[in-house]
Every structure is written in structure tokens, then in C-alpha cells.
Amino acid sequence: MRIGNIEIENPVVLAPMAGVTSHPFRAICKEHGDVGLVVTELISSMAIHYKNQKTYGMFDWTESEQPSFCQLFGADPETMAEAARVVVDRGATGVDINMGCWVPKVAKTGAGAALLKDLCQAEAVVKAVVDAVPSVPVTVKVRSGYTQGQLTAVKFARAAANIGAKAIAVHARYASQGFSGVADWDVIAQVKETVGNDIPVIGNGDIETPADALRMLRETGCDGVMIGRAAMGNPWLLGQIRDAIAGEPIRCEPTVEDRVAVARQHASLQVNVQGEGVACRELRGLLGHYFKGVPGATRLRGTLAKESTLDGINRTLDEYLAWYQSHDHDAQLQEALGN
């Protein structure tokens, strides 16, 4: 998959996720998941304009995670252009425009998915950003449309490609659906049919397994797949999807020991970046994902969610591992199954 001047051999993309895809998790996905492209969480162009220091702290991409795109949101073309110049000056390898966020704080300003209700404005934003940062590719992430049943992604994709967007990612749900219902991959197929080979189409929505990713590629003809929720606490999935697409043997599931080690690494990176207080609060919603489906997960998640120091997190993980390794879980499972 080629996005502008960047050749991306591995068409597996980590979805932008607010509160999740900051530097620590992006780096972990690169290292343990073998992902082709990562994207920051959405960043406010207005906050960049006002030089908000917390927002500047979100420019946390590093060499090790390249290519790393910065996702911006905003409804004003000039402010978006200015913000794009700032993040490219700070080393972002591409700029992604958010046209999918439906939360009122964003949509009521006319930004995010609300741009899909006003395609003239949406096109003006894309044009302003494309013109502002000619040295890097500009991409757009859209929903199927704003109001359920009013499909705008297809028409908009054609316009965005004509204006100079270098890829389009489609989360195949309407903004008014939030996360409810099932993603309608047929919309991705329609977008691909419309833009043809002019720009890559990255399909998104409800991929949970390598088989899902292969099915999306087959059924829609899309060029790349974007994985969000299923990658939380499971960076290995991204590598497994890469293997499946490459037609190679799919790498093994992580062991419980792997999960503990990467949760520990995640906690430590997050503390380095954010300081212990903020990091430990954020980690409460993140670390539990590493232990979905493992023995003793409920109790472990409950304990991790109360920890407020890195020492506490590491101690809890040590105790869990000691407990896990001292039990024969296979035998217990066989006994429970009556074998």
C-alpha cells in the first residue's frame, strides 16, 4: 500500500484511539505487533492554535514508531492548515483529518463527523491541509455518514481523492450509531469501487481476528485494514493479522508470561511519558485488557484498577504471575470440563 510518498509494506494500521494510542501503546504495537502504520489520538487544531501546553505534550511520536501520522480535528480550514504545519514541523510523517468523531464536544463545533453533514466545508478543510503540508501525505478518516442511512462517505471519498488526500480510512458505521450495531463493510466496498486505484482505502470496523481481516480484504477490495478495540491489550493480534495477509504461518498466541511482561512495559513507558500520577490513572483503563480470558483475570483486573503507583502495579503483576505459575490451570480446566 502506498500512501503518497510513503511505501507501507504491511497494510495493518493501528486505529487512532483517544486515551489509548499515545506513544507508549504505539511503540508497543510496533514492537510486539508488527504494525505498518500508527496514528496518534485525535488532537485539537484549535488547542494547537492557542498553544495549549497539554496539547503540545501530545506530539510524542518518536523515530522508533515511524511512519506515525498525527490526527487533527477542527472545522476551520485555516486553523487546520496552521495545526498541520506545526505537527509536520515537529516530525509527523503524515496528517490524518478526523471526520469520524461524534462526541458532542467535537461534533457541536462542526468538526469530526459533523463535517460529513457539510461536504463543502469538509472539502475546504482537506484542501487547506493538503496545500499547507505538501511534503507529507494527508489522509482522512470518515464514518459512513452522519445520520444513519444517509451515506456520504462514497461521494466524499471521490472529492477527497480529487483534492489531494492520499488515503481514506472508513469506519463503516454512521456517526449517529456510535459503536452500536454491526459495521456495514459494504460501504467500504462502495468507497473502494468509487476511488479505484487512485488512493488506498483502509477498511475499519469490527475486525477481531486474522480471519475477519482476510474477509474484509476479500469482500471489499480495500487496500489496508485498521484495527482499534481488538488491539487494546493485544498488540500480538496486529502481527497475526500481518502474517495472515502475507500468507505466512500465523505467529503463536502470547503466553500469560508475555502478557505480564508487556503490561509491565506499557506501565513503565506510560509513567516515563506522563509521570506516575497521571499515568497510573490512565493505566487503570488500559492494563486490564492484557488479561482478557486468562485464569484469574477478574480479580487481577480489579486489583490493577486500584493501583496508583508503578511499584504497586509491578507488585500486583508479580503476585499474579506467582499465583498463575503455581497452579496447573490445564488440569483445572480439564477437571471443570469433566474430562
Ligand SMILES: Cc1cc2nc3c(=O)[nH]c(=O)nc-3n(C[C@H](O)[C@H](O)[C@H](O)COP(=O)(O)O)c2cc1C
Ligand atoms: C477508546 C476509543 C477512542 C477512539 N478515539 C478515536 C480518535 O481519537 N480518532 C478517531 O478517528 N477514531 C477514534 N476511535 C474510533 C476508532 O479509531 C475505530 O474507528 C473504531 O473503534 C472502530 O474500529 P474497531 O471496531 O476496530 O474498534 C476511538 C475508538 C475507541 C474505542
